[in-house]
Amino acid sequence: MKLRSLLFVPGDSDRKFAKGRMAGADVLILDLEDAVAPSMKAAAREQVSAWLGDADNIEASLFVRVNPLDTGMTQGDLAVVVRPGLAGILVPKANGAHDIATIADMIDPLEEAAGMMPGAVKIMVVATETPQAMFALGSYTPPHPRLVGLTWGAEDLGAAIGATANKEADGQWTEPYRFARSLCLFAAASAGVVPVDTLYADFRDANGLEADCRRARRDGFVGRIAIHPDQVATINRCFSPSEDEIAQARKIVDAFAANPDAGTLGIDGKMYDIPHLKSAQKTLAAAGETA
Known part of the structure; x- marks a missing residue:
């Protein structure tokens, strides 16, 4: 399952779902939480269930x-x-792994009943x-066993x-949020x-999004949440290896494969x-590609 671009879609909007499914995201996050008013929660559940029933005709995974x-x-x-068509659950405001275990216990019998x-059903x-x-x-x-990813929120x-x-003032996160971002990255690597990476709120700022995505990939994030379909193409491009990166990676993997007992190798004048x-x-x- 690829978690490179994950686009939020309000669970009560057919129009936004129709637009979102064409955006090219790896994952559509059908939202029953913050994007849906309390009075619309029940209707949104039914709407999301109907969308899940059409999952075979949607290229994205549905969370x-x-x-x-x-x-x-x-x-x-x-x-x-x-139900069939559901690939995963995104759990908001989790206080730790014990919350995930609780939700997983809820999923187990429902999954069985749905055949x-x-x-x-994975969990992020x-x-x-x-x-x-x-x-x-x-x-x-x-x-x-159900956990596939961690993201963070500000x-x-x-x-x-x-x-x-x-x-x-320059748009960079203040210290508490830099701390949260870093700990999320370390926690995911540990697990x-x-x-x-979290969403980039100004969906009209394509240049800012691109620069921020490149920083995120540099630091170790492998994907990003999108809040607007127009952000998806930029996220996909920034978190995909370039042809030069792929060629260099092949060269490194091939060199070590040819020298399985080596701990260090010189390639093109570099160690x-x-x-x-x-x-x-x-x-x-x-x-x-499989290395």
Whole structure:
């Protein structure tokens, strides 16, 4: 499952779903949480269930962002959306791995009742939206069998800690959010799951999005959340290896394959060791090649 671009789609808007499914995102996140007004929650559940029924005709994988556990709505959301066509659940405002275990226990019987393979429904977590969560990022290691990725969020965390802003004048994150971003990245690496960067709020700022995506990929993120279809192409391009990167990765992998006992090799006048090999293997995997 590719988690390079993940586009939010409000669960109560046929129009936005129709536009989103054509955007080229790897994942559509059908949202039952913040994008849906309380009065529309029940209708959105039914609408999302109907969209899941058409999953065979949609190229993207379909995830659903359910309402968080403390709302009391999570079980009701899952009861409607755990059905064939559902690839995964996005869990917001998680306080740690114990929340994931709770939700996974809810999914198990629903998955069986729907005739789905055990473990078919994966889980991705917004891992930094509460103060408690910041002290529990290490709990995702070892990962739950359903866990495939961690992402982070700034808006709910800011509200929880009483921040008045989360960006500097130059657009960079302030210190608490840089900290949250970094810990999410480390937690995902520790658990061996995919790190996905948070959304870029100004969907009209294509240049800013591109620069920020390139920084995120440089740091180790392998995908990004989109809040508008127009962001998807930029995200896909920025998080895909270039032809030059792929060619260099092949060269490194081939050199080590030809010298299996070597820990360090010289290639084109530069020294490469095992961390370089691992990075090259990840580059080829991102390009859909088997190293």
